[in-house]
Amino acid sequence: MNFAQLLFPDFSLILCGYLICRFTAxxxxxWQQVETLVYFFLFPVLLFHSILKSPIDLNAASSLIGAGVCLGLCAIALSYSLPYWPLLGKRLDKRDHAASAQVAFRFNSFIALALADRLAGPEGLLMISMLIGVCVPLFNVGAVWPMARHANSSFLRELVRNPLIIATCSGLIGNLLGFRIPDWLDPSISRIGAASLALGLMAAGAGMQLGTLRQGKLLGLSVLSIKHLLLPLVALGMSHVFHLGSAQTTVLLAFSALPTASTCYVLAARMGYNGPYVAGLVTLSTLSGMLSLPFALGVLR
Structure with a gap:
């Protein structure tokens, strides 16, 4: 499988946004207005639709879901623990850590869907959809908590009014209740989702200032190492603990090695944090995925 070809569309859109913002009117x-549109409307529609469109059988996939949730909890714990590591913690900017911790555990759901389809066909799509439906709410809560805490704002208030969490939780509930988007409405919602993907990635590129990465190289290296090196190893361990089959193990390994979500930048910027720094990490994570995916699916599998 050509992973560079799979990841190139995302990276090219980030680069396109960067060039347009720097060299045109x-x-x-x-782009600040574009970020607002993406964050409050386009991305919530995308997440709701992605989770809702594939039926989830919790009983049939309990082992895979358990492995995915445990993998996510391990990733969040590792990311949160960075300021407490000997020698490392004192050298990290706590505010930048609060904004970038999410990079270590969130994932690009569209790359996930495309990859699962190539790896295991319809069965792979169903399995990755279940992981998305269960893990996205967990990861969004994990992303909001450190930023809300460092901003001295109410965590519950941030959760209740966060459009990404509202969309994912309502999508999961609707899926479990059997709700489906009407056929006549599905094409319009799909196009909104496509627009959110393109504009979200371009907004991340427009907000990117590569110079900010030089100021937080150690933090960036730590976060990306968790995301692209440690998590595939944890996923391999979880596949043995939960006795996953071959197809489930493949999907879990792919899930663990995905590039981080482009919405990391949008969330950090909208909550008043260092958006350009997070946008740079999103770009590096997209590039790192070209190494971590072959590592997880080639070496570990």
Missing amino acids: LNRPL
């Missing part, structure tokens, strides 16, 4: 004020 479509500069930062415009």
Whole structure:
């Protein structure tokens, strides 16, 4: 499988946003409005639709779901623990850590869906959809908590009014209740989702300032190492603990090695944190996925 070809569309959109913002009249004020549109409307529709469109059988996939949730909890714990590591913790900016911790455990759901389809066909799509439905709410809560805590704002208030968490939780509930998007409405919602993907990635590129990565190299290296090196190893261990079959193990390994979500930048920027730094990490994570996916699916599998 050509992983570079799979990841190139995301990276090219990030680069496109960066170049447009830097070298045309479509500069930062415009892209700030785009970020608002993506965060409050386009991405919530995308997440709701992605989770809702594939039926989830919790009983049939309990082992895979358990492994995915445990993998996610391990990733969140590792990311949160960075300030407490000997020698490392004192050298990290706590505010930048609060914004970038999410990079270590969130994932790009569209790459996940495309990869699962190539790896295992319809069965793989169903399995990755179940992981998305269960893990996205967990990861969004994990992303919001450190930023809400460092901003001295109410964590529950941030959760209740966070459009990404509202969309994912309502999508999961609707899926379990058997709700489906009507056929006549599905094409329109799909196009909104496609627009959110393109604009979200371009907004991440527009907000990126590569110079900010030089100021937090150690933090960035730590977060990306968790995401692209440690998590595939943890996923392999979880596949043995939960006695997963071959197809389930393949999907879990792919899930663990995915690039981080482009919405990391949007969430950090909307909550008043260092968005350009997080956007740089999103770009590096997309590039790192070209190494971690072959490592997980080639070496470990």
